[in-house]
Amino acid sequence: MITVEGLSKSFKVPKRSSGLRQATKALFHREHTIVDALKDISFSIEPGEIVGYIGPNGAGKSTTIKVMSGILVPDAGTCTIMGYTPWKDRVSYVQNIGVVFGQRSQLWWDVPVIDSFELLRDIYKIPEVEYKDNLDLLVETLELQSLLHSPVRQLSLGQRMRCEIAASLLPSPKILFLDEPTIGLDAVSKIAVRQFINTINKEKGVTIILTTHDMFDIEALADRVLLIGKGSILYDGKLNELRNRFGTHKTITVDYREHAKRFDIPGTSLLSWSSERAIFSVDTEQTMVSEVITQLSNQVELIDISIDAQPIEDIIVQLYKEYQI
Amino acid sequence: MKPYSSVLKLRLLNGMQYRSAALAGVATQFFWGFMYIMIFEAFYDQVLHNPPISLKELIVYLWLQQSFLAFIMLWFRDNELFDLITTGNIAYELCRPCGIYGYWYAKLLAQRLSSALLRCFPILIVAFFLPQPYRMTLPPSFTTFLLFLVTLMFGLFLLVAISMFIYISVFITLSPVGSLLVFGVIGEFFAGLVIPIPLMPSWLQEIAYMLPLRLTADFPFRVYSGHIPQDEALMGILLQLVWLAILVLLGRIALNKALQKVVVQGG
Numbered sequence: 001m002i003t004v005e006g007l008s009k010s011f012k013v014p015k016r017s018s019g020l021r022q023a024t025k026a027l028f029h030r031e032h033t034i035v036d037a038l039k040d041i042s043f044s045i046e047p048g049e050i051v052g053y054i055g056p057n058g059a060g061k062s063t064t065i066k067v068m069s070g071i072l073v074p075d076a077g078t079c080t081i082m083g084y085t086p087w088k089d090r091v092s093y094v095q096n097i098g099v100v101f102g103q104r105s106q107l108w109w110d111v112p113v114i115d116s117f118e119l120l121r122d123i124y125k126i127p128e129v130e131y132k133d134n135l136d137l138l139v140e141t142l143e144l145q146s147l148l149h150s151p152v153r154q155l156s157l158g159q160r161m162r163c164e165i166a167a168s169l170l171p172s173p174k175i176l177f178l179d180e181p182t183i184g185l186d187a188v189s190k191i192a193v194r195q196f197i198n199t200i201n202k203e204k205g206v207t208i209i210l211t212t213h214d215m216f217d218i219e220a221l222a223d224r225v226l227l228i229g230k231g232s233i234l235y236d237g238k239l240n241e242l243r244n245r246f247g248t249h250k251t252i253t254v255d256y257r258e259h260a261k262r263f264d265i266p267g268t269s270l271l272s273w274s275s276e277r278a279i280f281s282v283d284t285e286q287t288m289v290s291e292v293i294t295q296l297s298n299q300v301e302l303i304d305i306s307i308d309a310q311p312i313e314d315i316i317v318q319l320y321k322e323y324q325i
Numbered sequence: 326m327k328p329y330s331s332v333l334k335l336r337l338l339n340g341m342q343y344r345s346a347a348l349a350g351v352a353t354q355f356f357w358g359f360m361y362i363m364i365f366e367a368f369y370d371q372v373l374h375n376p377p378i379s380l381k382e383l384i385v386y387l388w389l390q391q392s393f394l395a396f397i398m399l400w401f402r403d404n405e406l407f408d409l410i411t412t413g414n415i416a417y418e419l420c421r422p423c424g425i426y427g428y429w430y431a432k433l434l435a436q437r438l439s440s441a442l443l444r445c446f447p448i449l450i451v452a453f454f455l456p457q458p459y460r461m462t463l464p465p466s467f468t469t470f471l472l473f474l475v476t477l478m479f480g481l482f483l484l485v486a487i488s489m490f491i492y493i494s495v496f497i498t499l500s501p502v503g504s505l506l507v508f509g510v511i512g513e514f515f516a517g518l519v520i521p522i523p524l525m526p527s528w529l530q531e532i533a534y535m536l537p538l539r540l541t542a543d544f545p546f547r548v549y550s551g552h553i554p555q556d557e558a559l560m561g562i563l564l565q566l567v568w569l570a571i572l573v574l575l576g577r578i579a580l581n582k583a584l585q586k587v588v589v590q591g592g
Contacts, residue, residue: 066416066589069420070419070420071419071420072587073586090419091424092422094420094422097420099416099417104413104416104417105417106417108335110342111338118331122328122331123331123421124421
């Protein structure tokens, strides 16, 4: 469905140091640096996939999304989505996609939300029946009823985001690009939005590409992740594999009857210790968890024990470190 | 055409919300109208046996100019479009299944229409009841009036096509100030808004007649007063259409060029 091959894009960024002298100098002579936002990016995505696109700030995530949605023209490379080249067949291509840019607004600021929706209906030429069905579904799942008739300027960020997402889904897109869609949402809305994304993916088979810094979004939605850093794809694969590869550490927290002496369990490292509680980190490739527990129960009188996998956030941090991005 | 007419409608309704702005506008336009008329009245008192345009025609010219300010002024702008370009919100405009040129053209047209609709009627109505010599007069015949309406509308289409170049230039300069000033000053002068074109020295008139700008303001206003005879008006309409075709074509090419190199500002 989506094939990206050797995509490159660089930006010319004017550069000067601070201060009046530099500003005056820049009037006559400007210095530029060329920033390579994308360097030879290739990947392909099948219909119905949800792909999490992750990477640190400035890695090129949004640029890729913008190229794929027909907004930016790349310097080199090809991109074929549903048979279209986004930046060449822009007008006919975008009819099939929905885009949400978390930090921008597509709704008209001074008019009620419903007016913006109706404008979109006319722009995308959505048949009346389909429009009504979609609107009803969106209003119900994203709880928009009370928001539809207020001007956008009076909505909170989270309320607006829900309307933005709804706006992008009104034309029943086949591909949905979400660029940080959960910015500013409260816990309840976040879960609602995630569920909704899952639903449209499962029921309507919408292909979804998601960039986010919230790893819970990725965990809840994406089977596959693409990691980009400094403009290159560094990892492309299942989230589980990523976890197996990097997330081999487990944390074991034990509560026990008072035990005055510090103790060591071979094959673990002690993260913290008190006379009633200790936290160990175990590398499951070296030591089995069950072994650790056996050892523990031999040494102290256990009250409670909990084993936690390494949070996905930590794995990502580790990953960024490993790739030095 | 549906998408464009919907944008037009929404923008029109949006623009009609700003009542206080319209009221302030009406007051300002009266001030300028009176001031201009007084200046020209004093000027006509002194000299001229055979003025190139009579005072009566000139007063009509000035009141029309004030009533339809939103149709004829290049500095009358849509800051939202500038913001779209300079803040990068253009990203959303570009993922709509319609041509940006038409989409923006509809927005700009609607903005001028809504603003003029709110302002022109109060000004015109009052101007018809003012004491002499300030009074606005009716056109000499109904045909003239119809011709005026047609030339005014085409003039508006033409002006929007010209103003589009201001927005396109902002893709390169990223600040609308310079373009607005240049377009505003040159445009106003050659549209006959500072000095009516018949009162300009003949060499300047020649330049003005070569440019499309006077077709947006000077031309319809003189058609109204009958200063431009009907057959000449028909020729003028033809000229308006030719210019419109040329400017829209050039605008589309320029905008497409700009969009090829567009940078979505602000990440």
